[in-house]
Amino acid sequence: MNRSLRPLAATTIIFIIAYGLSVAQFPNMFSTRVLGNFLTDNAFLGITAVGMTFVIISGGIDLSVGAVIGFTGVLVAVLVSWFSVHPLIAFAIALVVASAFGALMGCAIHFLQVPSFIVTLAGMFLARGAASVLTQDSIPVNHEFYSFISTLYIKLDGGGRISFIGGLMLLVFVIGAILAHRTKFGSYVYALGGNATSASLMGVPVARTTILVYTLSSFLAGLAGVVFSLYTSAGYPLAAVGVELDAIGAVVIGGTLLTGGYGFIFGSFVGVMLQGLVQTYIIFDGSLSSWWTKIVIGMLLFLFIVLQRVIFSSSAPKLKHVRKLKHE
Amino acid sequence: MADTSYTLQARGICKYFGEHTALQDIDFALRPGEVHALLGENGAGKSTLIKILTGAYHPDAGEVLLEDRPVSFRDPLHAQAHGIGTVYQEVNLLPNRSVAENLFLGRQPTRFGMVDKRRIEREATELLARYGLDDIDPRAELGAYSVAVQQIVAIARAVELSGKVLILDEPTASLDRNEVEKLFEVIADLKARGLAIVFITHFLDQVFAIADRVTILRNGRLIGTEPLTEMSRTDVVRMMLGKDISFSGGTSAVGEREVGELLVSFRGTGRTGSLQPFSLDIHKGEVIGVAGLLGSGRTEMARIMFGIDPADSGEIRLNGTPVSIQSASDAIAHGFGFCPEDRKADGIIGDLSVRENIVIALQGKLGWFRALNRDDQLEIAGRFAEMLDIRAASPDMPIKLLSGGNQQKVILARWLATDPGFLILDEPTRGIDVGAHAEIVRTINRLRDDGMALVVISSELDEVVAYSSRIVVMRDRELVAELRGENINPSVIVQAIANQSDEAIAS
């Protein structure tokens, strides 16, 4: 098996085992309802994680995604509720604004040579600030289009459903995977994360790729904002605080290296699902106090990373020695 | 007309790095269908000139002409688009991607907008076969292969990209003879197709084997461009150094001389999965040469000796008492030193100054609290810079800005500063100019005469023969033979490496 597939396999196995153990304890967790909820409830996180995966593979990080989700949600709500713009047009506007914002951050990262951590931190402040300047209150969106979207779902046996936004997330993962693993852009992103100097000497358009990566991440964060707005039928400036850390966690649990250059889009999907599983488990358990919830989440995070580490290091790069010289 | 028309030409190029003049008024011209050797000492400015020709740097003065038209390349990509393929001195590939992708990145064939992976892999296999790399899996990560393989991949990539010009900056530094021969076949083929080829190396034999003309730089200035037919080796060296050096210096085999008392002995030392247990005694005043093919496990043996990968079997005795070497710092505490082979990854600490790079191992030995002050550091750095003729504009300059050869000398200086009893050198002369090469060989001899025990790994057999008191041969991660006396000569070593009946040699 390809070495870089190992962490992905590891994560998947961990997920299956963890799910199995949870079901053993709470049989109710094995239902289409819970599985459907995994998709719907984590849709915005999953979509964000796809963008984050690209950023991290390229060797960067994007701390602004949570704030961008909040901002787009508010923007959409303001446009729809205050200016009676049709939601679809509002979505388009929001996505364009979010993408432009990402492009701007990408430019700053590339041209000013400031680390992405700091640029996107400033971006986070800016987006969150802009959202609270637009409105401090939560704005409800009452539009028949929203109600229409919430009727779009596939019913599963056992009361579960695959909602529109859950399906959208799956679609984004598929497109993301194709983009990352099958296109030139994808290979440029990996190249950038491997070694930016080499990449530029090898003819990778570094500026364009960097800018596109952050544009993509912000676009997807914007899309996640739209999804969040569909999910809650509202726009709230404080929505999705800290989602950046959840997304980074999911991406890393999914086997993508924070140092860049290695990773799989599908891994992030498993990472998101694992986080959803942990939360659902805690909810089903229902006996943890606020603080124990945090401690348990921290411990599980630790456990996953260490498990992955163990599996990953047992498959550490073995140098292949090629001996071409056959002196008879 | 054909005589005056140049494929690529540089006129009056100047390049300054701050106060330092890297290139001053350089003219350089390439004819189609020629192999043009670019020679000079370490730090003469060869790599800098290449970077200017290919758009990686921009000249402070002068112009570049491609087929008699002035061009100004924005970046290497732009140069590539004009048919100039380059292999820069440090292998610049992506170890995290597959071999195939490294070969095709930036110009992958697509189908319906998707990269056509199958086709890339197929073409990569064909391409690699031409360089004798049939058993390489194009889907495997490049980083999984040795430096030599990576170097060949880099060359193959550049060759594919070069429609008009191919530039190779020290491509042969980490290749062995057969690979060099393969490379020369490819170059001859390209030359016949009318490409202009720039070839930088410190191996004069290779220059005479393949080049048509030679341009020589010294201290950033142009010394001259001459057809090679009219030059002898001595002429070339004189132009490079501005003085004569003798080649015979110390080449008479060292042979069986009086060695000092036993210093270190390895008894059944090995590491599972990495190296078969080996036994070796090293005396004071003795140089053990280590020969073997690429990947035969020489570097691994050195790493085990130095505690980077601690041994998991056997024992190590120092002056007769068993010692435990679990880490590099243990080894250093026992007076060991180790110049690693991969200078960029394991040697230099790029952003630190030359001074700090020299004193760091000594400081590591002294520990956290016995800090050398700046004056001590400058004194030590100055002493070794002079001793090894390290050319740096200032001891406070970051080492990453030094030329490759000078970086190598700094690493050597680092270890000499710790005053080691036992020094391991892994490919110490790789990428070193003739002058410095002789200097390093002399230094090895001197250290041995001063009573130091050395283990020197080198792929250059002539060199190994020149300073070794004994030679051990590695094959398949196992120490297979030990050569002494008259067996220390290149042909016997080659036989031993090539798996002739071991007994015959070992006798």
Add this chain to the structure above:
Amino acid sequence: MRRHPLMRILNAQTVALAGVLLLNWFLFPGFFDIAWQDGRFFGSLIDVLNRGAPVAILAVGMTVVIATKGVDLSVGAVMAVAGAVAATMVVDGYSAFTAIVVALAVGTLCGVWNGLLVALLDIQPIIATLVLMVAGRGLAQLITEGSIVTFSDPHLIFMGTGSFLGFPMAAVIALVLMIAVTLAVRRTAIGLFIEAVGINRSAATFAGIRSRMLLISVYALSGFCAAVAGIIVAADIRGADANNSGLWLELDAILAVVIGGTSLLGGRFSIPMAVIGAIIIQAMNTGILVSGFPPEFNLIVKAGVIILILVLQSPIAQQLLIFSRRNAGKRSTP
């Protein structure tokens, strides 16, 4: 290259600090007023020092961590833990001294834990410290059971609100810590080793530096600094607020380090500059407070100032600066 001492002081950080202070003065004319009252100095400038102290203290530890190419996201949570430990102990009747020592030890231990994950298990620092960032706050709440543990021990309170020679204790502690750590790393070889490990850990290990030990120590220092900051913050409000103490301060601390010119990619570092970075951030916060901006603009103002400083520090701006200096030099030498 030797530069005029005046030029050396004139770097992006000091220019930015002066700029922010002047802007504050412009928005609030009384900004530079300092009065002597109740045996201590009193004024906005003093507030900046006092309020900036926790982040400055965090930045001291964060700088060395970042210099090793790491990052410590857990400092905010460790602050909460240390504050909770100190507060519950004095409430349980232990002396302030014991409480402080135990809290510092617990903080250092948290740092050691991070260091072990990074150095021994080779987990990437962001993730390794994310574990404690999440779980640490939970631990702190476990200790306080979610409530604010209020105390009235005068010695412990003195750590946060006392004054020394008229200056706020917190600022004095920050200053002492900054000087002590700077001397400790610069007068020994530790600073050199930290930089070496940050730039090229493999080469540093080959050169005989015990990089694992060093990494663990560095994270331990960061944990210790976080504990100091946590005690100060708790002492300041006479209570351990496990829920909010140090919340998001890790970002401010990282920001301070970066504003101070230390690269997130490791290597060369400067602790005093990071402390100046912390003061810049606080000057900005205090400026927003006294200027009377509506609070919803806080984040935007903050982002604006960060962007400004980053642009000032960026290689492009530096080149322009060098260029203009060189031109000025040319003119002066005919």
Add this chain to the structure above:
Amino acid sequence: AEMTVGFSQIGSESGWRAAETSVTKQQAEERGIDLKFADAQQKQENQIKAIRGFIAQGVDAILVAPVVATGWDDVLTEAKEADIPVVLLDRGVDASEDLYLASVASDQVKEGRVAGQWLVDTVGDKECKVVELQGTVGSTPAINRKKGFEEAIAGHANITIARSQTGDFTRSKGKEVMEGFIKAENGGKDICAMYAHNDDMAVGAIQAMKDAGLKPGSDIYVVSIDAVPDIFAAMVAGEANATVELTPNMAGPAFDVLAAYLKDGTKPEKFIITESKLYTPADNPQGEYDTRKGLGY
């Protein structure tokens, strides 16, 4: 039969919140209810997940303390479809009323109004410059408590809000912001009253006043909301003037409603508004302090 109730709490961001959690657990225990507790760490998405989880688990009823008013329609509809009654705690939601059984909440605007009214009554016709410590920017209580207070002082031109900044509902930010206000308002001499959106900020601000050599409670009036123990301690010391109670016992009435409904389908009153009682030093602050101390604040 034992009843299982799922409780989706916002988090544990303040002492009041911790008290609400512990009072809820205590109330459940008294009634023999099996309480499934889920902490959402201030995130609405986590609350929605929790409610969905409770539904999947098949609990008998659900309590939610919603982090924000909007965005509950879908998940409440799901609960309704699953025949699980939902009671809202602590604040209302912007959803159709038939989606939940009842709401037990305080009137946050009224809380602000009560605080404002106290100030109006206290200062009379004197000129009074007020500084306001807001809660977290954008949070519902911050918005409502500001609104209520402004309503109460509207029409009293002598009372003006001179400065208003966010103290994030925390003690240390409250202190820091107050320090800034004091500097900006002539060493605090121009400030007549301080209104804080919660007691924690007020406690911090009191310390800032004392550090600046001012006497909180007399130089500057201190009025705030929540009625946590520490503000009564301050009242005992004469450093705080008024607080408006927000009871942590929202679960008690909610359980009563649920029990009645599950027994025989009794439709309860939709909106149960808890009392917003004003406490001043005249209301035996020491006694209040003692009774509240054990509630987990």
